[in-house]
């Protein structure tokens with residue numbers, strides 16, 4: 422146990438930190454690989470990974486080395502100067518995508534903010550649209566800033582914060598007829614739809630994979646009307662789905678992609694990538710003080726190097742299949758307890774066979790007593806998003822813990 426471990430006092434914490442989160446009753450103070458320890462010295466297998474963020478788990482030597490070297494050299498300057506690590510990260514990300522331009526920020530919400538501003542400016546300047554609208558999906562999640570919460574198609578995130586930002590319309594996910602009808606309605610008197618913003622798989626909305634046929638229809642509609650297709654890959658990007666890009670799972674090439682969670686393995690970063698033809702930003706249009714600083718970009722480069730060197734995208738695919746098969750077998754042994762198992766690679770959802778609105782959070786709490794960290798994705802879905810370094814033995818261990826939970 423570490424010296425600082427025993428001193429944690431939740432009452433003092435709660436006195437001064439705003440209660441914006443429903444917190445689990447543990448304080449995590451140390452980690453290694455897929456394992457973390459709390460302030461009492463108890464160990465947990467981490468299938469939350471900072472919500473799909475700690476791509477390389479905890480205390481990974483590649484991340485430690487890269488970040489330690491960089492912080493000794495230079496950790497932050499300003500985007501008023503060239504930042505070589507940022508240029509290299511942009512080059513590497515664009516090399517594997519149909520996109521050529523990058524903007525860096527610090528979070529998923531900021532990446533989506535950048536995409537929203539880009540889409541609006543594109544519509545104003547390239548298509549002479551005076552009041553651009555962005556269509557997104559019901560049950561989506563795009564962040565908690567005012568514009569991204571307005572883009573988010575879940576009323577529970579809106580309540581209390583009205584008036585929302587104008588210019589967002591929500592349609593059912595995976596339903597092309599509904600989307601097409603909304604576009605026709607909005608464009609009855611001329612072009613208004615700047616962009617369609619979708620997750621390839623809805624994460625917070627309950628681990629709902631996108632339908633490739635739907636996405637191909639969306640792509641064709643966007644092409645026909647000069648609408649930008651923005652894919653929010655904040656949760657599914659960077660190998661999590663068993664493909665480097667989430668959109669490889671739905672077979673479409675977007676105009677804009679947003680990334681954040683797993684990109685720097687747990688250091689704060691966000692990125693928006695777009696096609697050269699969509700890049701309408703000029704000096705002064707958008708900025709971020711911390712965005713793309715040398716430390717965050719070095720961390721992201723270490724993540725990309727390690728994914729490649731250790732074949733972690735293939736590992737995500739294989740371990741994902743192992744977990745999915747294990748969970749399906751479990752569903753068979755426990756009739757009625759598990760309504761559905763779905764997802765891609767290492768982003769999996771277990772939909773519980775109950776209507777109890779606290780079912781998922783209660784099970785995630787119970788999992789703590791089994792030494793397993795899990796997070797819900799909505800009221801009735803347990804989410805499994807372990808680090809991409811997870812081993813077959815650790816997956817078996819998690820499956821055994823989940824079976825005991827039920």
Ligand SMILES: *Cc1c(COP(=O)(O)O)cnc(C)c1O
Nearest residue numbers: 528529530562563564624655656
């Ligand atoms: C987490 C998430 C966001 C928001 O990211 P933050 O870093 O919390 O701002 C946006 N979109 C999706 C799909 C996410 O999963």
